[in-house]
């Protein structure tokens with residue numbers, strides 16, 4: 133599987149936003165997490181964002197923190213995400229790993245790029261890596277044709293928006309609010325403003341994340357963005373289920389409802 | 397012995413963001429604007445006579461600077477006859493070197509027009525210093541502290557609350573200092589418009605390592621003059637304990653370009669580096685990225701942070717400032733572990749021979765001074781950064797030396813031991 137770009141282009145051709153769903157590998161256990169990712173794809177998620185559990189997830193709110201902590205206790209390892217990427221590819225969707233930088237650094241940037249490409253993953257979302265620090269990753273991702281998704285934030289200057297977007301491939305991750313991941317009751321106006329500002333400096337698709345949790349919010353964001361990223365709400369669905377199987381079902385149902393939302 | 401010749405004639409002028417291959421900014425994009433703002437505010441303040449005068453005034457009339465230099469002849473009898481000179485940061489207001497950095501950053505916060513500061517704390521010393529400066533300057537103050545540490549250091553929690561700060565126990569992860577830093581970063585990302593993150597050591601993303609060093613370098617500048625005045629020459633060795641590394645870089649900085657002065661940082665060796673239960677990030681760690689910078693960290697084969705262990709809460713951190721990583725790699729400074737047992741022996745010795753109760757953190761530097769003194773022998777001069785006083789450590793020390801029976805101890809201390817044993 134190569135870039136996520138064709139999937140985003142296809143969604144655009146259909147006159148809708150793409151749906152991107154996040155889950156960390158290993159929560160509540162390895163097999164369930166992968167089954168849930170497959171259920172996402174079967175129910176309309178266009179791109180899966182596979183979280184790599186990390187001991188110090190400083191961009192994440194309580195829901196995801198709790199999940200990755202549990203995944204680590206259950207023995208999740210970075211290499212498990214490659215298994216997940218293969219499973220998602222088999223289910224017919226591209227995937228991106230969402231990894232804090234030390235895990236990639238430790239694995240070895242060139243080695244991870246090679247292994248990820250071999251597993252059918254499309255690239256990386258890097259929440260604590262800015263393009264200025266990404267020299268080795270830019271080189272390795274060029275060599276293997278992998279996507280590079282950096283984040284932009286409401287506090288980014290216009291100069292940084294242009295610089296960051298220029299370093300991205302696949303799409304630009306637009307962080308809708310100043311803050312960490314988590315379910316929010318309202319989508320902030322800042323998201324639309326930031327999409328407009330970023331649109332002025334790039335032709336890449338713009339996908340909005342942080343806080344979207346239901347179909348109504350997805351529809352609202354789909355009105356101005358090329359993709360809608362949902363994370364904590366999927367994790368919560370798994371977390372609140374009475375059994376792993378019920379969790380996978382709940383993830384599928386949420387995916388279906390969000391998929392309807394981005395088409396509304 | 398390691399070669400300690402300088403790699404450049406002007407090590408003192410290194411200003412980041414990189415120190416060799418270390419340092420940088422590994423942060424969410426959302427924080428970059430605030431880091432740039434801070435960088436600019438600091439650069440402007442550094443050359444603004446009004447800022448310099450205000451900070452200098454606070455040093456003299458509030459902290460009690462310059463801190464004195466005390467020779468420790470009875471202690472030195474145990475150090476092979478070398479002279480041992482103590483730089484008395486323990487006499488600063490709030491009891492440690494931490495106040496130097498805190499006053500500087502708190503003044504900067506006012507200049508940036510931000511009404512709120514947040515801080516992380518492990519032992520509580522940096523939290524107390526921050527709460528103090530916030531009270532002095534009328535800033536709102538929130539201190540994040542691992543839940544585990546709020547229990548271990550209940551007295552400092554009370555001190556912070558007396559000073560008007562809100563103390564937030566952090567229940568994520570290992571519930572210690574590294575998790576408090578994560579939580580402070582999350583707060584900062586969310587409230588960056590109104591809030592300055594008053595980081596307590598020379599770690600974190602640029603400009604923190606450089607800025608915090610600049611606020612602490614007064615320690616070495618004073619000490620260099622004081623040693624020259626007292627002995628007519630520079631010391632042979634300068635020792636300091638290294639947690640994040642702020643007191644160490646503070647005293648090292650003035651000597652970086654004096655090639656004959658050896659710099660020795662003492663890391664917390666805990667039960668011994670070979671046991672895996674330690675906080676020696678340079679001696680026992682590997683290069684990686686944590687809390688916004690590339691440096692030496694304690695991590696497993698996957699890159700997950702490993703919890704550190706030390707009897708000294710202030711050194712109990714699985715990373716170290718990037719400038720130290722660079723000084724270690726270039727050979728300009730040496731870093732060695734000191735075990736809990738050796739630190740406590742030096743602690744006891746200073747109490748008994750000089751009538752000074754040191755912080756357990758600083759006792760690591762004292763243990764290093766004993767070793768260096770024995771190596772140098774008669775005529776040698778060792779300068780020690782006595783970074784803090786031991787009032788906060790009396791419970792821990794009393795238990796270590798069996799001076800009180802368990803029921804006499806406050807609950808927090810008893811719980812601490814239970815927890816340590818349970819681990």
Ligand SMILES: Cc1ncc(COP(=O)(O)O)c(C=O)c1O
Pocket residue numbers: 492493518519520521522596597598637638639640641642643644709710711755757758783784785
């Ligand atoms: C007295 C004292 N010394 C040293 C330290 C360690 O910090 P650093 O390595 O930044 O000087 C602390 C931290 O709490 C401290 O309280």
